[in-house]
Amino acid sequence: MSILPTTTGGAVQREFRPRLAWATIVVVAVFLTLLARLFQLQIIRGDELKGKADENYVKELRVPADRGQILDRNHQVLVDSRPSFNVTLTPFYCGKQCGEIVARLASLLSLAPEEVERATSQLTGARKLERFRPFTVKVDVKREELDVLEANAMDLPGVDVQPMPHRSYRYGAMGGHLIGYTNEVGPDELRRLNDELAHGGRPQGPYLLGDYTGRSGLEKRFERELRGVDGKRRIAVDAKGREKEGEFIADENRFVPARPGRNLVLSLDWRLQTLAEKSFPAVAGVVLAMDAKTGFLLALVDRPAPDPNKMSGRISAAELAKIHDDPLQPELFRAIQQHYHPGSTFKAVTSIAALEEGFYRPDTVVNCPGHFNMGSARWRCDKEAGHGAVDFTHALGASCDVFYYQAGAQMGADLIAKWGRKLGLGAPTGFDVGGEVPGVIPDVAWHDARIPGGYQKGMAVNLAIGQGDVNVTPMQQLVLYGALATGIIWKPQVVRRVEDVDGKVLQEFAPQERGRLDLKPSTRETVLKGLLAAVNQPYGTAYYLRLPDLQMAGKTGTAQVVKMGARRLRADQVAYFERDHAWFAVFAPAEDPQIVVVVLNEHSGFGSTNAAPTAVELVKAYFRLKAKDEAERAAPAGEAPVAPPRASPPPATPGRGERPRLGALAPRRVEDRG
Amino acid sequence: MADVSLTAATERRRLDLFPWHVAVAVVLICLLGVWNLASASRSAHSPVWMAQAWFMAAGAVLALLVTLFDHRNYQRLAWVFYALVLLLLVLVLVKGRVVMGARRWIGVGSLNLQPSELAKIAVIMALASWFNFDEERRKTPRGLMGMVIPLGITFLPAALILRQPDLGTALVVVAIGGTMLLFSRIRWRTLGLIAAFAAAGAMFAYPHLKPYQKKRVESFLDPEGDALGAGYHAMQSKIAVGSGQGLGKGWGQGTQTMLSFLPEQHTDFIFSVWAEEHGFVGSLLLLALYFWLVAAAVDIAGNARDRFGHFLAVGVTALLFWQMTINIGMVTGVLPVVGVTLPLMSYGGSSVISVFLGLGLLLNVAMRRFVN
Known part of the structure; x- marks a missing residue:
């Protein structure tokens, strides 16, 4: 047996030998035992155990x-x-x-x-x-x-x-x-x-x-x-x-x-969301509301959308095809995946460019005869009769095109584009749910590369009023107006926390600034005054929507989808897909903005009538709910059913019940301003 | 100059003495092990066999490093290593990672180290070092007093491991220490006394076992009594082994394996996977390879030139032999279920590394059997 050494060793090795003989016997015995056991299990009892495995x-x-x-x-x-x-x-x-x-x-x-x-x-x-x-x-x-x-x-x-x-x-x-x-x-x-x-x-x-x-x-x-x-x-x-x-x-x-x-x-408040969904008349469009202090969204309506309950089953091929072929494109997440001409809402950007670049001063006055000429071309103002002599406040408030045509003609596309980008346009907002399109802020090089014949001066004139080739997503508008309101370019976010099933917070998302507006104080003041005038001055485009107890600032917009023809048509006379888009962007309260709302009603006509009411409803509801939540929080939990002391008789209609609370909140704000 | 050529000559001689038969057996077992793991880990959705192959490669490199220096250099190092391992064992009790109710792992970067595996090697080295020193100066065979120190060296880490709790590894450490002790010179009378002590100790220790450990012993003594509860592992494992019959079900075709009847199938119960898929023939082949390895190890122990080397080889042989015996005995239902890995077949980085460290020591002793 080779186990025992064949070599002749020294004294030490002679000492080891006898023990190793014992060890060898033990080892061989153990191996034989294991072998026997395996033979027993696999060969003798093999059939029986195989049967057990198969039944088992x-x-x-x-x-x-x-x-x-x-x-x-x-x-x-x-x-x-x-x-x-x-x-x-x-x-x-x-x-x-x-x-x-x-x-x-x-x-x-x-x-x-x-x-x-x-x-x-x-x-x-x-x-x-x-x-x-x-x-x-x-x-x-x-x-x-x-x-x-x-x-x-x-x-x-x-x-x-x-x-x-x-x-x-x-x-x-x-x-x-x-x-x-x-x-x-x-x-x-x-x-x-x-x-x-x-x-x-x-x-x-x-x-x-x-x-x-x-x-x-x-x-x-x-x-x-x-x-x-x-x-x-x-x-x-x-x-x-x-x-x-x-x-x-x-x-x-x-x-x-x-x-x-x-x-x-x-961060969405579903009460606001529900209200926005109800008050938004659009077939297709977007309503966005954001907390101006944090950049977190409060409501996000995006229409049309397929029902996720349907999409989440085994949806039939026919149903899926119906969704795919719908001309309204329900699969498109319009808030971030579709861009539109901003129309007059872009005038805020043009204003900033003109003021910062020194083409206009806060007290500049331009005469509007109802049209603007450059070379042989003529651009019409929104008001055919003309606005007469307008300053910034009036021009933004009444949305005078001529005031901006002239600014555009003087500045050229590059300077407007420069300020558009500084204000966060032309690039994704960073809203990281779904793929975002960057929009288009066209400068001279952009036109040269894409338009036959290259850049022409008239293009800047169109750009100045948000037409031509400028395109922005509703989310970009929201961020832009949030920046006008607070000076901070937020990254819009919608998820506040990740919690485990017991409500323990695992991850909390903090507000994220993408940048800050770096403007002369006079510039910002001038633009804000104009936005305030749009809602609060009799000539303002959204004057009829003003609230007695809450100051809002905002801008309407009507984005032309097809080139304006010789004759003006009413919305109902134009085929749906050729109608203009209506925009409204608003923030409130004007003096210390807390909420920013942007509404886009696709193919619906004018901004002031088809986009603004929903926005105003939302703003009102926001402050009403805020007051209500604060009152509930202040009242001890046990007394919740008891009405607040100043509540008048139990509200028969919701409208009457809400009023006093909103009223109680707003005057304080007005005083602050004084 | 003469020195250099002399060194070169001894180096060449050392290479001639490299025990190739041991290396071949180890490589063959490793290959079968990885191949088998690839089958066993299919149902777990994680290809652990790749990790295992890397551990083996690392282990082989480590083993070769160990052979580079004459093992006598390790006589003092043994104590440093032993102290370090004790420290790790204490550390693992204090802040180890808990897996399935036991605290056995320490995180080292992204790896998890199981210090109890290293403890086996530490005990082998420390005992070898002690016996080398002690046997040299001793005139007569040792009595009871002469056993205090070696038993202490063995039981200190074993007790720490038992605290984790890891009964299987603690048993292996004690088995290794006991085997090495038997290879020192002992009075026959003392040996009898120890045997009596051990029996009494077992009686005394039994009430202190964890309930699940007790259940396992009970179910071993009466396997059919509780075939669905604690006897479950033993039962299912026997079915797996037996259902392999003569030639086995084929690689990757074991139903007991695939259908997760056996928990821990890629660690402690890996042999059942092999036996189910490759039958009696495959089991015979694997047993033959282990026999080859153990026999070669005994041979190396017998031919060791010095006492330290001899005891090192005895320790490593004991490690391989006992783990193989306990594991296969448990899987085939000859021994109660305790968590002991099958060397080079079971999945586990720490286990692979410790086995390769031991093999490195063994090769070292073999390569220097004639050198003075």
Whole structure:
């Protein structure tokens, strides 16, 4: 035996030898014992144990985790999960009967042809151990269908009903673009998603076929936070996949509970959102409201939007095609993905450029005869008869075009573009939910590169009143008017906090400044006076919307979609897609702005009539709700039902009940200003 | 000049003495181990076999580094290493990472170190160093008093490991220490006394075991009594092994493995995966490789030139032998379930590194068996 040394060693080695002989005996004996045991288990008892293994499968069922909720700033639930049931089939357990069972399921569950096709292809595609993995035949089955399955369970080996939380968008299409939707992970993207996941260092398990993942909006942006950690339940089953009676699996292995995803707390106030949705008459358009002090959004209406509840199921091809082919493009997140001519709302930018570059002074007066001539070309003013001699306040307030035509002609496109960019236009706002378009702030080089014949001086004249080639997104307008209001260029945000299921704050988002307006004090004062005049002076374009107790400052805009013809047409005389867009941007209170609102009503005509009322409603509601919340917070919780002392008789109509509170708040502000 | 050529000559001689048969056995087991892990980790969705391959490569480099210096240089270093490991063991109790109710890991950067694995090597080196010193000066075989120090060296880390709690590793440390002690000169009378003590100690210690540990012992003594509870592991593992039959189900085709009947299948129960998928023939092959390795290790111990080397080799042999025996014994239901890894087959970086450190010491002793 080679174990014992053949070499002749020294004294020490002679000392070791006898012990090693013992050791060798022990080693050989142990190996023989193990060998004998393996022989006994694998050869003698092999058939018996093989049989046990075949009768003795563990079926691992997922305990799917709830996806995190999406809540408004007051923790009102906007999106959560409701219980639902999926029907799955495990190929191994139905064996040769599989095809038959799919056919039976098709009739019991009234499967669509595409669902049958999918099930059949998954059935034939499963090889070897994959056959143990259940696949989903139908998602979100109805109660009655479940009962039918239940009754036929014995004839349906391999068929299981899996509880699966289904996303519930409580308010349908409201805020749909922002919230986004989820749907099933396809086989082609499974690998990519799981690769990304592997580098994320998160506790979530890999995606499996049929899992839901965020596809757009917040659902996509915060997929990692929203997705929970699935649990597991293991049950012992027989060769047909039916659960065996009795306990076969050790307790600690039987059940691993699921951990729900994290909740998103938005800055939106759903009361404002609801009001904005109701008071906004548009077929297509955007309403944005932002907290002027932080850059957090308070409301975001974006129309039209597909209902995420529909998008999050297995939507049929026909329904999807209908959405794709809709000329109103419901899939477009207009607030950030579509840009429009800003129209007259751009005059604030032109004003700043003219003042900062020294072409105009705060006391400049221009005579408006109703048109502006340069060379042989003539530009019409909005008011055909002309405004007469106008200064800045009047020009911005009454939206005199001639005042700005002249400024544009004097400055040229480059200087206007320079200030447009300084004010945050022409670049994404940093709102990081969904892809943002940058808009267009055209300078001379831009025109030279894109327009046949290159830049002409007249283009600056159009640019000065927000027409021509300048384009901005509603979100950019919001940020711009927020900057005019406060001097800070905010990064607009909508998620305030990420919380765990118990409400513990895991991540808090702070306001983020992208920059500050660096203007001469006189410039800012002049522009603000003009914006104030637009709402508060009799000649102002939004004068009829003024509030007695709250000073607002803002600007209307009407963006021409087609070149103005010889004759002016009323909105109802023009085909829908040729009508002008209506803009209104406003902030309040003018002296210490707290809220900024931008409204864009697509193809609706004039800004003052079709965009501004919604904005004013929102501003009013904002202060009303703020006063109400403060009163509630001040009152001890137990006395909540008791009305505040100054409340007049119980409000019969909401309008009457609201007034006094708003009135109580506003005069104080006016005094501050004095 | 003469010096240099002399050195070169001894170096060449050392290379001639490199125990290639040991290296071949180790490489073969490693290859089977990684291949088997690739199958076992399929259901866990994480390709741990790649990590394992990297650990093995790192371990091999470490082992070769260990062979570069004459093992006698390690006699003093042994104590430094021992002290360091004790420190780590205390540290892990204080601020270790808890996994499945036990505190066994310390984070080192992104890696998790399991100091109890290093403790095995530390005990081997420290005991070898002690016996080398002690046996040299001793005229007569040791009595009870002569055992105090070696037992102390063994039980101090073992007790710390037991606190984690990690019964399996603590047992392996005690088994290694006990084996090395038996290889020193002991009075027969004392040996009998120790045996009696051990039996009494076991009786005394049993009430202090954790409930789950007690359950395992009970279910081992009466496996059918509680086949669904504590006997579950033993039962399922036996089914897995037995269902492999003669030729096995084929790589990646083990249903017991794939369907997660066996928890910890890629660590402690890795042998059941191998036995299920490769049957009696595969089990025989693996056992033969282990026998080859252990036999070669015994051979090296017997041929060691000095006492320190001899005890080092005995310690490493004990490590390989006991872990293999306890692990396969447990998987096949001959021994109760305790968490002991199968050297070079089970997944685990610390385990792989400690085994390779031991192999490095073994190779070192083998390569210097004629050099004076």
